[in-house]
Amino acid sequence: MTDAAELRARTEELLAAHPPATTDRAEFLKARFDAGLAWVHYPEGLGGLGAPRSLQAVVDAVLEAADAPDNDPRRIGIGLGMAAPTVLGFGTDEQKRRFLRPLWTGDEVWCQLFSEPGAGSDLAALGTRAVRDEATGDWIVNGQKVWTSSAHSARWAILIARTDPDVPKHRGITYFVCDMTDPGVEVRPLRQITGEAEFNEVFLSDVRIPDAHRLGEVGDGWKVAQTTLMNERVSIGGMRIPREGGMIGTVTKTWRERPELRTHDLHQRLLKLWVEAEVARLTGERLRQQLVAGQPGPEGSGMKLGFARLNQEISGLEVELLGEEGLLYDDWTMRRPELVDFTGRDAGYRYLRSKGNSIEGGTSEVLLNIVAERVLGLPAEPRTDKDVAWKDLAR
Numbered sequence: 223m224t225d226a227a228e229l230r231a232r233t234e235e236l237l238a239a240h241p242p243a244t245t246d247r248a249e250f251l252k253a254r255f256d257a258g259l260a261w262v263h264y265p266e267g268l269g270g271l272g273a274p275r276s277l278q279a280v281v282d283a284v285l286e287a288a289d290a291p292d293n294d295p296r297r298i299g300i301g302l303g304m305a306a307p308t309v310l311g312f313g314t315d316e317q318k319r320r321f322l323r324p325l326w327t328g329d330e331v332w333c334q335l336f337s338e339p340g341a342g343s344d345l346a347a348l349g350t351r352a353v354r355d356e357a358t359g360d361w362i363v364n365g366q367k368v369w370t371s372s373a374h375s376a377r378w379a380i381l382i383a384r385t386d387p388d389v390p391k392h393r394g395i396t397y398f399v400c401d402m403t404d405p406g407v408e409v410r411p412l413r414q415i416t417g418e419a420e421f422n423e424v425f426l427s428d429v430r431i432p433d434a435h436r437l438g439e440v441g442d443g444w445k446v447a448q449t450t451l452m453n454e455r456v457s458i459g460g461m462r463i464p465r466e467g468g469m470i471g472t473v474t475k476t477w478r479e480r481p482e483l484r485t486h487d488l489h490q491r492l493l494k495l496w497v498e499a500e501v502a503r504l505t506g507e508r509l510r511q512q513l514v515a516g517q518p519g520p521e522g523s524g525m526k527l528g529f530a531r532l533n534q535e536i537s538g539l540e541v542e543l544l545g546e547e548g549l550l551y552d553d554w555t556m557r558r559p560e561l562v563d564f565t566g567r568d569a570g571y572r573y574l575r576s577k578g579n580s581i582e583g584g585t586s587e588v589l590l591n592i593v594a595e596r597v598l599g600l601p602a603e604p605r606t607d608k609d610v611a612w613k614d615l616a617r
Contacts, residue, residue, distance in 0.1 A: 224262070224273035226280045232271075233259060233284040242290040251293055251327040254285075260293075260326045264310065268322050276511070293328045296561045300372060301325040301332035305380050307453045312397070312438040312446050321378070321399070331560075333376035334454075335367040335400060335424060336447070340617065342369070343588050345382075346391045346444060347615065350426065352383035352398065361385075361398065361436070363406075363429040369582065373409045373422040374558050376402045380450060381431075382443045387613040394612055395443035399435040406430070415574045417554040420562060452522055454583050462510065463503060469536045469572060470499040472565055476543060483543050492543075495536050502528050524597060527589040530579035533564075537573040544569055 240253045254260055255269045259281050264270025285292075295302055302325070309321050324330040341348040350365025363383055373379070379400040386394035400407070406429040411419035438446040466474055477484065477492060506525055541548035551570040564572055580586040594600045607615055 224271050224277065226277055229259075229262065229271075229273065229277050229280045230284055232257060233281050237284075237288050237290065242288055247291045248327065248329070250291055252323070254290075255323050255326055259285075261306075264322075268310070268318055269326055293326060298325070298328045298331055299561075300334055300376075301330070301378075304334060304450045304454045305332040305378070308380060308397075308437060308446060308450045309399075311449050314434075316434070317399070317437070325378075330377040331372055331375050333370050333373045333379045333402065334450070335370060335373075335379045335381040335426075336450075337369045338366060339368050343585050345447075346395070347612070348382065348384060348395070350381075350383045351387075352385050352396060352431070354385070355430075359433045361396075361431045361433065363398070363400070363426045363431055365426050367424040367426070368421075369412070370409075370422045370424050371420055371582075372560065373402065373424050374411065374419075375560055378402060379424075380437075382447050384612065385440055385443075388611050389441075390609055391607065391612040391615065392444045393441060395447070396440050397437040397443040397446040398431050399437060400426075400429065400431055401435075404429055404431075411556075411558055413556060415577065416571055417551075417556060419556065419558050451584065462506070465500065465503065466496075467503070468499070469533055469540075469564055469576075470496055472572070473536055473540045473543065476540065483545065488539065488543055491539055495532065495539060498528075499532055499536070502532060523584065523589045523592040526583055527586055527593065530576075530586055533576040533579045537569070537576045540569045541573045548573070 236254060236257050236259060240250050242250060245253075258266055258269065258271040260269035262270050262273040262278050262281060263275035265272055293302075306322060306325055309317055309325075313321070321330075325332060335350075336345060336348075338348050338350060348365075350363065350367065352361040352363045354360075355362055361383075363381070365383065367381075370379075379402050381398045381400040382395050383398065384394050385396040388394070402409070406427040408425040408427070409422050410425070412421045412423055413419045414421065473492065474496065502525070505528075509522065509525055548569045550568065551574075552568045562575065564575065567575075584592075591603065595602050
């Protein structure tokens with residue numbers, strides 16, 4: 223059993239063999255992965271050592287003290303938070319060896335082809351079709367996906383498509399890995415209220431995906447997708463931040479430095495949101511500790527739900543606190559960023575961008591249902607489509 227002392231020793235050995243000050247960043251990250259210090263709870267040979275997840279903090283602390291480079295997790299968050307645990311859980315040995323190392327080092331960026339114009343909140347109603355080419359065994363995919371973060375910079379995508387329209391909607395879906403550089407994949411930017419286009423719509427026209435890039439069994443795509451979605455909500459709502467980190471830290475900094483902006487009403491609201499942000503931070507820490515013993519559950523949906531509401535309320539308070547300054551907007555340039563920077567821009571950007579928090583990663587309305595039914599045990603909402611074939615559903 224790997225313990226903390228052994229992990230510290232392994233990390234020191236890595237640093238001695240590859241000093242961060244003189245080693246190329248990419249080379250250091252690959253060496254870290256090969257040493258099993260990327261994610262220590264993963265199996266040996268796949269970036270880990272089969273150690274308890276909680277011991278990752280030991281490795282991270284030693285590397286941070288040595289000023290070692292990280293893998294820029296915000297830029298590759300979809301790969302780290304969604305694709306990797308899904309590949310680990312359902313991929314073949316060959317798929318794990320092929321995808322996990324360049325995913326973790328950031329050599330290959332991933333995106334998520336799930337939502338569609340007619341299947342967002344009701345994701346299982348998706349209509350993108352994958353038809354088997356019996357001559358080659360490949361799958362021919364046609365359809366449209368939407369709200370795809372990082373599609374413009376991604377090499378790979380996790381994709382769910384309908385392979386059997388003759389069964390109820392949850393049972394006729396299959397999960398694939400799609401090469402975003404293949405013929406037939408077209409990425410178009412979606413300009414947002416912020417002026418940027420971090421999201422995209424993706425059109426798939428006769429895209430050929432080899433069966434070797436299927437994750438899980440044919441028709442089991444919804445089961446595989448649940449692993450992705452649960453990890454997505456934990457990665458969004460359960461991010462590790464210090465006290466007064468994130469957006470609440472930005473507002474409190476302004477409050478302390480600009481006493482002329484203060485009012486009694488704003489003070490009361492700031493105190494309330496500060497307490498709620500701290501409760502959310504501690505709840506996220508508890509959730510991460512629960513993950514040490516198992517897989518993410520529906521609690522992650524509650525965390526993501528709270529994250530969205532808090533961000534929107536905090537950004538609204540910040541705009542009010544700044545008064546006329548809060549109405550300014552620094553840059554309306556159309557651009558396609560690789561990551562979302564909530565704290566590096568002005569208050570106007572934060573206010574507008576936070577509106578998307580209640581949509582992305584599962585709408586707040588859907589998450590409320592998940593929390594009600596799977597956490598609180600309340601009766602499920604009536605469903606009339608449970609036993610109806612997808613092809614017979616009203617559209």
